[in-house]
Amino acid sequence: MNNLNKFDVIIIGAGHAGTEAAIASNNMKRKTLLITQNIHTIGQMSCNPSIGGIGKSHLVKEIDSLGGLMAKAIDYSGIQFKILNYSKGPAVRSTRAQADRNLYKKIIFNTLKKKKYITILESEVTKLIIKKYNIISGIETKNYLKFYSNSIILTVGTFLSGKIHIGFNKYNGGRENELPSNLLSKNLNYLPFRVSRLKTGTPPRIDKNTINFKILKKQYSDIPIPKFSFMGKLYKNLPQMPCYITNTNKNTHEIIQNSLINSPLYNGLIKGLGPRYCPSIEDKIIRFPNRDKHQIFLEPEGLFSNEIYPNGISTSLPINIQKKFINSINGLESAKITRPGYAIEYNFFDPRDLLLTLESKHIKGLFLAGQINGTTGYEEAAAQGLLAGINASLLNMNKEPWYPKKYYSYIGVLIDDLCNLGTKEPYRMFTSRAESRLYLREDNSDLRLTEIGYKLGLISKIHWKLFNQKKNYIYKINNYINNNFVFFKNINIKNRIYKKKYYIKELLKRPNFNYKKIIKYTNFYLKFFNSEILDQIEIQIKYNGYIKLKDIKIINKKNNNKYTILPKNVKxxxxxxxxxxxxxxxxxxxxxxxxxxxxxxxxxxxxxxxxxxxxxxxxxx
Known part of the structure; x- marks a missing residue:
């Protein structure tokens, strides 16, 4: 063994989990090997060209707060940004962005290759090298090269014994046009893991020049354009593009219903469970027989791409049936398929065999992250990759492990759900999974996690500077509103007369007041501060009392009902x-x-x- 093939951390796979693991390891100054079958697919968005959404955006912002890459990459490459659930409370608001697929991948790759501690190698891993007493020590590649480390992270996505299905046709693949990791999968089968099969899928891609956009409803970016990264103000926005909305119809459903014998989901070819919250169009037709339409979002794949991603019609039907049902949809009557949709079935390992640090309970030094743990989605994979990268680095440094608690972060909720409860279907994040969601908001992710990230060595100098600047502004504004008041002289606001002195903080607690109204009715220096910081302070004030009360209830009731015996035959x-x-x-x-x-x-x-x-x-x- 020599220093050329000895690394502090080795990461197998360079999808969203692998790239975040590599960034975390680099930030912690660990000599890192990132090994992938194809350098040109590093950071690839293999399914939908978007980041974020309900619950998922909270993960992205927490990744950013811990020095991760995903939020910065989407801010650089985003071509449409929206805030979902904007009419609801801040706790359930979620940011979502469409990406220029090629630009997103390019940003990830260019960032990784510039990092001082990361070595990128194109090769296929076929074997894990394990010492006595089940301790990891290295890997072996297809061309019999060996690399050594006491911290190895598996982030192989859907590549373990991956099988692609289109109608009755099936063939081995980790993604379309990419071979699976069958040799590594076979090697892993000899290890003490519980292995099951899951399924996911993707819709066909459509030539945008064959779509009649004129008759479809447009959906534009929000103004001002929201950002994912807390350093987002440093990045310029790309030109923004609209999405378009259409729907399936009774004719579409009839075509699909009459073709189910050709679907591997219903003819017995696929055994693995698919994602319940992102079902195929075949599943939607069967599960919701009373619905005569399902919404489809036609999403651009990039500023210069000729392909459209029809979000909502994932399918594994034969290509002739795909073409037929697509041409039955409003605006897609003449649409041409550029790439067919397909389902992919793959191995995953029971995450209950992992510690909360994502280290294997059976093999010391081996970490698992991403879809191999039964999750679905880029964001869930990236969050796991970040945590695995942190703990693989800490193990290499002989330091105590770290993981976020579920009452303190969405990453904590994700890890707790996986490692303690496990999953039988592809797991995805929702705000409803977080018991403390009033506290675990998008807007305060940095205030919850950045100081922790700094102590772990994950935060850059400029990130730390901007974070402390924000904290300083929050302190100054809080000090001001706690000690200053507004005097109203018979002012009518929403049929209520205000005619005395009110402390600013007390006014902001009221539902019919916000800082914009206070600036309108008074003339003082709040208007000179960033609206993001003023929003943060207002949310804190409005939520503070309830959050404290709720946290106390969570602590008091956490174990109260634990061993209560249920009545028989509960309806x-x-x-x-x-x-x-x-x-x-x-x-x-x-x-x-x-x-x-x-x-x-x-x-x-x-x-x-x-x-x-x-x-x-x-x-x-």
Missing amino acids: YNKIKGLSVELIKKLKKYNPKLIEQIKTISGITPSAVKAILIYLKKKYKI
Whole structure:
């Protein structure tokens, strides 16, 4: 062994998990080997060309707060940005952006190759080298090269025994036009892991020049354009592009319904479970028979791309059926398919075999991150990659491991769900999974996590400078509004007369007041501060009392109902707020204790709460 093939951290796979693991390891000054089958697919968006969405954007902002790359990459490459749930409270608002697919990938690759501590190698890993007592020590490639490390991260996505399905046709593949990692998969089968199969899919791509956009509804970026990164103000916006909205119809559904015998999902060819919250169009037709239409978002793949991603019609039907049902859709009557949709079935490992640091319980020094742990989505993969990169580096440095708690971050919720509850279907993040979601908001991710990231060595000098500048402004404004007041002389605001002295902080607690109104009715220096910082302070003030009360309740009630015995034959279908899928699972598993309900895959804190309220009313528990 020599220094040329000895690394502090080795990362297998360069998707969203692998790239975040590499950035974390680099930031912590670890000599890092990032090994991938194809250098040209590093950071590739293999499915939809977007980042963020409900719950997922919280993960992206937390990744950014810990020095990660995803938020910066999408701010550089985004061609449409929107805030979802804007009419609702700040806790459930989520940012989503369309990316220029090629530019996003280019930014990721160019960032990685410039990093001092990262070596990128194109090769296929076929074997893990494990010493006595189940301790990892290295890897072996297809051309029999060996590389050594006591910290190795597996981020191989859908490549383990990957099989692609289009109608009755099936062939080996990790992604379209890419070979699976069958040799590595075979090697891993000899290790003490629990292995199962999952399925995911993608829609066909459409030639944008064959779409009749004139009759479709447009959807534009929000103004001002939101950002993902807390350093986003440093980046210029690209020209923004609209998305277009259309719908399936009864004719579309009839075509699909009559072709289900050709779908590998329904003819028995696919055994693995698919993502419940992002079902194929075949699943939608079967699961929602009373609906006569399903919404489709026609999303551009880039500023100069001729392809459109039709979000909402993932399918594995034969290509002739794909063409037929696409041409039945409004605006797509003459549309041409550039690439067919397909389903992919792959191996995943039970994440309950991992510590909360994502290190294997069976093999010391081996970390797993991304879809190999049963998740779906770029954001979930990236969050795991970041955490695995941190802990692989800490292990190499002989330092104590670190992981975020579920009451303190969405990454913590993700890790706790996976490692303690496991999953039987592709796991995705939602705000409903976070019990402390009033506190775990997008807007305060940096205030929760950046100081931790700085202590771990993840934060750059400029990031740290901007963060402290923001904290200083927050301190100054809080000091001002705590000690200054506004005097109103018979001013009518929403049919209420204000005619005395009010402290600014007390006014901001009221639902009919915000800092913009205070600036309007008074003339003082708040107007000189950044609106993002003023929004942050206002949200803190409005939420503060309730968050404190809720946190106390969480702590007090955390274990109160743990071993409560459930009545026999609970009628779960009578409980409001439970999904059809969850009711089926509850009936199937027939839990005997409250604690057993919490271990069912897909259960959310809000569902548990709904069950407890029902049991209290019905059975006086």
